[in-house]
Amino acid sequence: MIWAWPGRRCLPTMRNGYMNKERENRAGSRTGGIAVGIDIGGTNFRIGAVSRDGQVDHFEKISSQVLCGPGEAVELLEEQIRSFLERHSLEDRTLAVGIGFPSPVDAAKEVVYNCPNLQNENGGFDGRNVVRFLEDRLKLPVFINKDANNLLQYEIAVHGWKGKGITIGIYYGTGIGNSVYLEDHFLGGKHGTACDLGHIPFYLSDRYCTCGNRGCAECYASGHVLRDIWQENWPGEEFPLIFKNHSSDRPVQEFLEAMAIPMASEINIFDPDRVVVGGGVIEMEGFPEEAFWDYVYEFTRKPCPGRDFDVVHASREPGAGTAGSAFYAFEQLEKIEK
Numbered sequence: 123m124i125w126a127w128p129g130r131r132c133l134p135t136m137r138n139g140y141m142n143k144e145r146e147n148r149a150g151s152r153t154g155g156i157a158v159g160i161d162i163g164g165t166n167f168r169i170g171a172v173s174r175d176g177q178v179d180h181f182e183k184i185s186s187q188v189l190c191g192p193g194e195a196v197e198l199l200e201e202q203i204r205s206f207l208e209r210h211s212l213e214d215r216t217l218a219v220g221i222g223f224p225s226p227v228d229a230a231k232e233v234v235y236n237c238p239n240l241q242n243e244n245g246g247f248d249g250r251n252v253v254r255f256l257e258d259r260l261k262l263p264v265f266i267n268k269d270a271n272n273l274l275q276y277e278i279a280v281h282g283w284k285g286k287g288i289t290i291g292i293y294y295g296t297g298i299g300n301s302v303y304l305e306d307h308f309l310g311g312k313h314g315t316a317c318d319l320g321h322i323p324f325y326l327s328d329r330y331c332t333c334g335n336r337g338c339a340e341c342y343a344s345g346h347v348l349r350d351i352w353q354e355n356w357p358g359e360e361f362p363l364i365f366k367n368h369s370s371d372r373p374v375q376e377f378l379e380a381m382a383i384p385m386a387s388e389i390n391i392f393d394p395d396r397v398v399v400g401g402g403v404i405e406m407e408g409f410p411e412e413a414f415w416d417y418v419y420e421f422t423r424k425p426c427p428g429r430d431f432d433v434v435h436a437s438r439e440p441g442a443g444t445a446g447s448a449f450y451a452f453e454q455l456e457k458i459e460k
């Protein structure tokens with residue numbers, strides 16, 4: 123997969139203090155350096171070596187369960203990165219590591235707050251200063267972000283949307299991922315937890331969310347809820363065919379309406395130029411896209427924003443998340459250099 127990062131003004135360098143002269147010499151010219159991009163989902167762990175011009179090499183996808191074994195999750199992650207570098211002889215070419223987590227991270231972009239889908243006996247990554255640990259062990263600059271930001275970062279780079287209005291990204295997967303890009307930066311918030319759209323509350327709910335709160339949107343409009351609907355109504359059929367076989371049935375219609383509520387809410391708040399929509403639920407066979415958008419348009423404010431925004435499907439490139447994570451790492455290196 124090759125694509126160009128648009129609008130680059132200068133080449134990034136290593137974070138001060140991490141790269142001695144000998145290592146710099148071994149790395150050869152700066153243009154040969156790569157960033158390791160990592161996209162950690164609730165189901166899969168994706169890793170690749172990404173060049174500055176966006177080429178992803180040595181892309182690998184394995185189960186995220188490799189991070190949920192006994193011990194400390196950060197140490198398991200370190201082992202995965204280290205073995206990837208060794209396997210592909212990348213130690214001397216690697217300038218940085220960029221990682222996307224299925225969790226909010228703190229405003230300083232060092233601590234992972236809460237990954238309910240990546241748990242082990244020690245609480246997984248929850249509350250861990252991943253950056254400090256990995257930088258100390260790997261002797262490389264490490265940059266973390268929530269996964270939705272890195273996924274949207276990829277789209278912004280590919281489409282050249284930087285400086286072109288408001289872009290929102292909503293990803294319906296195991297949970298609901300969300301990211302908001304305002305002209306030239308992501309909306310982060312005081313604690314770094316802005317745009318947690320899956321956890322806006324629904325009215326009069328008696329359901330409890332994995333986050334501990336009552337009535338979150340994810341209790342009604344996420345992949346695990348869709349599985350519950352399948353098991354309750356059509357357990358004898360294949361789950362991946364639920365939309366193909368039952369889109370007009372009431373449980374699925376209610377699910378679509380629940381998906382539309384957070385989407386329409388965010389559109390009404392931000393009046394965006396464009397909406398990027400993706401995730402495993404949207405990509406399932408027979409997903410009734412028209413019915414979904416009919417619900418969204420029912421709830422968006424008239425006359426504006428109404429229907430006046432572009433809808434863009436998220437890229438289905440398997441390396442999009444890894445490329446986005448690497449792009450984020452390159453961009454942060456560039457900021458440090460200035």
Ligand SMILES: [Zn+2]
Nearest residue numbers: 321331333338
């Ligand atoms: Zn919640």
